[in-house]
Amino acid sequence: MPLLAHHFLLKHRVKVGKRVEGFTPAALARLVSYDFPGNVRELENKVHHALVMTQGAYIERDDVAIAAPTVAPGPRIELTRPFRDLKQEMIEAFERDYVGELLRSNRGNLAAAARQAGMDRKNLWAMAKKYGIDVEGFRAPTNPGIEPMATRPRSES
Numbered sequence: 397m398p399l400l401a402h403h404f405l406l407k408h409r410v411k412v413g414k415r416v417e418g419f420t421p422a423a424l425a426r427l428v429s430y431d432f433p434g435n436v437r438e439l440e441n442k443v444h445h446a447l448v449m450t451q452g453a454y455i456e457r458d459d460v461a462i463a464a465p466t467v468a469p470g471p472r473i474e475l476t477r478p479f480r481d482l483k484q485e486m487i488e489a490f491e492r493d494y495v496g497e498l499l500r501s502n503r504g505n506l507a508a509a510a511r512q513a514g515m516d517r518k519n520l521w522a523m524a525k526k527y528g529i530d531v532e533g534f535r536a537p538t539n540p541g542i543e544p545m546a547t548r549p550r551s552e553s
Contacts, residue, residue: 398424400436404443405455412447422457430462492527495520504535 402418409416419427427442446459473482494513498520502509506524510517524531 397428397439400439401427401443404440405447408440408444408447412444414447414450415453416447416450416455417453419455420457423455423460426457426460426462488527491523492529495524495527495529499524499529499531499534502534504531504533506531 398419401424405416405418423446427439430442442460442462443455445461446455449461450456450459495509498509498513499506502512506521507517510520513520521531
């Protein structure tokens with residue numbers, strides 16, 4: 397990534413009208429540590445912005461505008477309830493969602509879902525039963541709207 401950042405520096409320094417020679421190690425470290433969800437275009441924009449902001453011959457760490465990562469808040473936890481109760485509720489919610497998603501993705505095929513989960517088919521069935529999950533409800537009709545044809549005896553000529 398440092399080579400790509402330097403390429404963008406050379407590309408944009410003429411447009412900006414500054415004789416910036418490169419990046420300080422701290423500025424490069426800041427660029428390298430960023431995830432760049434927008435990929436190459438975002439890197440190019442960050443370098444261009446740093447060129448506009450810098451006052452010296454090198455882009456400094458503070459010239460690179462990268463926000464500190466924020467941690468998304470998790471679900472609210474009721475601290476007034478016992479740990480064991482809350483943990484059990486979370487485990488049950490996970491198991492219920494997991495079994496339902498397994499059955500949905502395997503179209504109600506219990507054996508295939510159990511293989512995917514790495515568990516015995518009987519245990520998966522018991523877990524579905526425990527949470528009131530109807531395995532049959534996940535099965536897709538074989539040919540919806542088409543009745544099987546009746547077999548007719550062959551006529552002998």
